[in-house]
Amino acid sequence: MRRFLLARGAQALAVIALVATLAFTLVHLAPGDPFAASLDDPTNTAALHAQQMHRWGYDQPLPVQYLKWLGNLARGEFGWSHSRNRRVADVLLETVPRTFLLMGAALVAGVLAGLALGTWQAARRGTPAERASGTLATAVLSVPEFLVALAALALPAARWHLFPVSGIADPAMHDSMSAIGRAWDVTRHLVLPAGTLALLTAAGVSRYHRSAMLAMLPEEFVRTARAKGAGEYTAVVRHALRNALGPLITIVGLLLPTLFGGAVFVETIFSWPGVGRMMVEAVGGNDYPLVLAGVLVGSVLVVLGSALADVLSALADPRLRIEA
Amino acid sequence: MKFAAAVLVLFVVVAVAAPAIAPHDPRATPQSETQKNLPPSGAHPFGTDQYSRDVLSRVIYGARVSLGVAVVAVMLALTLGAAIGAVAGYAGGWTDIICMRVVDAMLSVPRVLLLLVLVASTGPLTVGGIIVLLGCTGWPGTSRLVRGEVRLLKERDYVLASRATGTPEWRVFVLHVLPGLVPQLLVTGTLALATVIPLEAGLSFLGLGVQPPTASWGNIISDAAGRPGDTWWVVLFPGLAIVCTVLAVNTIGERLRERIDPRGRSRA
Numbered sequence: 001m002r003r004f005l006l007a008r009g010a011q012a013l014a015v016i017a018l019v020a021t022l023a024f025t026l027v028h029l030a031p032g033d034p035f036a037a038s039l040d041d042p043t044n045t046a047a048l049h050a051q052q053m054h055r056w057g058y059d060q061p062l063p064v065q066y067l068k069w070l071g072n073l074a075r076g077e078f079g080w081s082h083s084r085n086r087r088v089a090d091v092l093l094e095t096v097p098r099t100f101l102l103m104g105a106a107l108v109a110g111v112l113a114g115l116a117l118g119t120w121q122a123a124r125r126g127t128p129a130e131r132a133s134g135t136l137a138t139a140v141l142s143v144p145e146f147l148v149a150l151a152a153l154a155l156p157a158a159r160w161h162l163f164p165v166s167g168i169a170d171p172a173m174h175d176s177m178s179a180i181g182r183a184w185d186v187t188r189h190l191v192l193p194a195g196t197l198a199l200l201t202a203a204g205v206s207r208y209h210r211s212a213m214l215a216m217l218p219e220e221f222v223r224t225a226r227a228k229g230a231g232e233y234t235a236v237v238r239h240a241l242r243n244a245l246g247p248l249i250t251i252v253g254l255l256l257p258t259l260f261g262g263a264v265f266v267e268t269i270f271s272w273p274g275v276g277r278m279m280v281e282a283v284g285g286n287d288y289p290l291v292l293a294g295v296l297v298g299s300v301l302v303v304l305g306s307a308l309a310d311v312l313s314a315l316a317d318p319r320l321r322i323e324a
Numbered sequence: 325m326k327f328a329a330a331v332l333v334l335f336v337v338v339a340v341a342a343p344a345i346a347p348h349d350p351r352a353t354p355q356s357e358t359q360k361n362l363p364p365s366g367a368h369p370f371g372t373d374q375y376s377r378d379v380l381s382r383v384i385y386g387a388r389v390s391l392g393v394a395v396v397a398v399m400l401a402l403t404l405g406a407a408i409g410a411v412a413g414y415a416g417g418w419t420d421i422i423c424m425r426v427v428d429a430m431l432s433v434p435r436v437l438l439l440l441v442l443v444a445s446t447g448p449l450t451v452g453g454i455i456v457l458l459g460c461t462g463w464p465g466t467s468r469l470v471r472g473e474v475r476l477l478k479e480r481d482y483v484l485a486s487r488a489t490g491t492p493e494w495r496v497f498v499l500h501v502l503p504g505l506v507p508q509l510l511v512t513g514t515l516a517l518a519t520v521i522p523l524e525a526g527l528s529f530l531g532l533g534v535q536p537p538t539a540s541w542g543n544i545i546s547d548a549a550g551r552p553g554d555t556w557w558v559v560l561f562p563g564l565a566i567v568c569t570v571l572a573v574n575t576i577g578e579r580l581r582e583r584i585d586p587r588g589r590s591r592a
Contacts, residue, residue, distance in 0.1 A: 019432065142518070143567050257434040280532075284532075286444065294440070299433045
């Protein structure tokens with residue numbers, strides 16, 4: 001097990017290092033620079049531009065910049081965000097927990113709903129309601145995240161006033177609220193963006209889980225349970241469902257990149273101030289250090305997530321440990 | 325399947341015949357306040373956007389851009405994937421290891437982030453630029469598939485025989501390995517369309533993809549004015565076009581997959 005952990009950890013680190021290098025190369029090799037946009041400004045002369053480039057070290061040879069960037073990363077220093085005039089590390093400290101909250105809530109809600117739906121579909125296989133729900137899940141998976149988010153924004157938020165339209169908290173009242181009031185405030189803001197991502201997660205999970213359950217139901221131990229007089233619920237939930245949960249860990253690991261990609265759109269549309277929205281703004285503002293930090297955070301999250309999924313699967317099922 | 329194919333054919337016809345079908349110029353912006361944000365009516369079945377442009381005409385012309393970008397980008401991704409996969413599979417050794425690590429790295433970053441990095445470095449894109457970016461981020465899956473197949477087939481007798489007669493290696497690949505991969509590439513390509521169409525729409529919606537005034541299904545949506553839901557027609561109709569296309573493409577892709585891999589049928 002220790003060898004498996006080490007091998008998986010080393011692989012994850014190698015992938016992250018490669019992503020960092022690829023992203024750095026792409027951003028810096030391409031034409032344009034972080035201060036090019038302000039060249040349209042007549043007060044910004046070529047001399048001033050050169051001075052800015054020099055001040056932030058963008059005029060140095062690329063390998064030198066790369067090594068400096070890596071060295072700074074190793075010390076937890078992500079650089080300076082030009083568009084926000086703040087340390088990138090400080091921006092990340094603010095945005096990363098918010099994205100965690102959003103994705104965490106979406107994952108928990110989406111996986112639970114997907115499991116419930118998939119189990120129900122397997123137990124009621126072939127009935128009209130089951131078929132309709134399967135078609136619906138496929139249809140939901142064909143709707144891009146930003147359209148679901150726009151629909152959620154247009155109807156429950158803007159038209160029916162059930163939930164706030166944007167942000168993570170009430171800008172005027174939040175600071176004067178009690179602790180419970182603040183938690184409630186954030187929850188109200190969380191429902192629609194997390195619900196959007198949860199809907200898509202649930203549709204994805206239910207499709208996998210339905211087939212996992214269908215594979216379990218004809219198994220002999222389920223038949224034995226039934227033969228011993230267990231009710232339908234006990235046979236399906238206690239016996240079949242438990243054994244169908246194994247692949248779920250892997251599926252969640254596979255869903256992470258999609259979920260993070262979805263968060264980019266959902267955060268932008270609901271003005272949720274997380275990493276996704278930060279990335280989009282950083283791209284608009286030519287803020288190289290912030291863009292790079294965003295990609296790093298995204299890939300670290302996904303790589304660690306899938307490494308964790310592998311380790312958990314190996315813990316749950318010893319047969320999987322041999323392969324590594 | 326037949327219905328899905330019919331939907332797709334309809335959209336392709338609309339895209340090709342756009343100038344003949346569209347009732348208005350998709351870029352025309354009448355300088356009259358009374359033409360702004362009109363709800364659907366006889367004159368404008370899909371209404372007008374905040375610049376007084378006819379949404380129906382924009383959706384029709386948008387089909388050209390959105391479908392065109394997606395199809396060419398997927399073909400580019402398949403070609404790159406086949407080429408890189410073939411090189412990695414044949415060369416083996418370090419070339420193979422490096423290629424496959426790059427594939428791992430690219431697959432572990434959400435594709436949207438990869439695209440954002442590329443857009444950050446290139447600035448506002450032309451339609452050709454978007455195709456290149458979508459193509460350059462779409463090849464890893466295909467290259468894995470092709471590499472696996474090449475490694476499997478390169479020692480087979482008929483491949484060895486062809487090589488023994490002095491056929492150059494790339495010709496062996498094109499004549500004897502690639503044809504066997506065509507069904508799988510077809511499925512991969514079809515399903516790739518279903519991810520590329522929403523990606524382009526999403527990027528264009530964020531203002532980072534197809535630049536206005538050229539219409540794509542994604543950037544039409546970002547021209548909805550006021551509070552979300554006020555001008556619902558500017559969001560709904562291009563949105564429906566995206567969803568219908570993706571659903572049709574997905575259905576066809578899944579059916580094709582079942583057809584080439586009969587084992588999958590029992591799962592459905």
